Amino acid sequence: MFFKTSPHRTIFTERLILRAPSFLDVKDIFEFCSDPASSKYADWYPHKNLGETRAFVTWLKRKGSYNSYTWAIEHREDKKVIGTISIVESDYSGKILTVGYTLSKAYWHNGYATEALKELVNYLLKELFVQRVQAKVMPENEASCRLLERVGFKNEGLLKKGAFCRTGCVDVYIYSFTR
Ligand SMILES: CC(C)(COP(=O)(O)OP(=O)(O)OC[C@H]1O[C@@H](n2cnc3c(N)ncnc32)[C@H](O)[C@@H]1OP(=O)(O)O)[C@@H](O)C(=O)NCCC(=O)NCCS
Numbered sequence: 001m002f003f004k005t006s007p008h009r010t011i012f013t014e015r016l017i018l019r020a021p022s023f024l025d026v027k028d029i030f031e032f033c034s035d036p037a038s039s040k041y042a043d044w045y046p047h048k049n050l051g052e053t054r055a056f057v058t059w060l061k062r063k064g065s066y067n068s069y070t071w072a073i074e075h076r077e078d079k080k081v082i083g084t085i086s087i088v089e090s091d092y093s094g095k096i097l098t099v100g101y102t103l104s105k106a107y108w109h110n111g112y113a114t115e116a117l118k119e120l121v122n123y124l125l126k127e128l129f130v131q132r133v134q135a136k137v138m139p140e141n142e143a144s145c146r147l148l149e150r151v152g153f154k155n156e157g158l159l160k161k162g163a164f165c166r167t168g169c170v171d172v173y174i175y176s177f178t179r
Pocket residue numbers: 037038039041100101102103104107108109110111112113114115136137138141143144146147
């Protein structure tokens with residue numbers, strides 16, 4: 001399904017706000033997008049300057065009108081964007097969605113990604129009536145595997161050459177959360 005107008009809304013959790021990214025967030029987003037730890041398992045390279053991050057935010061904002069969508073993860077108390085969480089892909093029906101996420105290293109190991117992903121899955125299943133939320137993860141990305149399992153995703157096995165990263169197509173675990 002290609003969303004004609006974005007059906008996505010701001011999502012509030014106890015410590016976070018998941019909302020549309022803005023150009024005012026460029027400095028915060030640069031902080032984690034310039035850190036090699038954020039893109040170790042991704043198909044993109046660390047940002048070298050604020051201009052790259054600005055272009056990235058422009059792309060994120062445009063992306064919202066297609067079959068994907070990215071929320072900025074704002075830390076309520078610090079009033080700072082500490083990560084992003086996205087629908088990276090949708091099937092034609094809009095009932096099967098693939099998600100992805102990145103959190104600033106300074107905020108790892110505090111349960112923020114768990115909090116954001118739990119609430120996003122809840123929103124997708126209960127409000128957008130999605131049937132299946134899935135994620136593809138490289139087996140060596142243990143933090144991401146742990147996160148998905150903590151939220152209740154099931155590991156359905158290994159997809160051979162199932163995702164594209166910087167080194168080419170790689171084997172990935174496929175995780176799902178179904179209605
Ligand atoms: C994947 C990623 C978001 C996971 O971040 P994280 O900090 O491990 O996840 P959380 O924010 O949910 O924190 C969970 C950790 O905090 C701890 N924690 C502390 N308080 C917690 C709470 N209230 N609730 C849940 N966990 C809590 C957990 O025990 C857990 O620790 P552990 O990882 O040592 O077991 C992060 O590693 C990342 O951004 N990586 C780079 C991007 C990436 O690889 N994305 C995924 C591509 S598939």
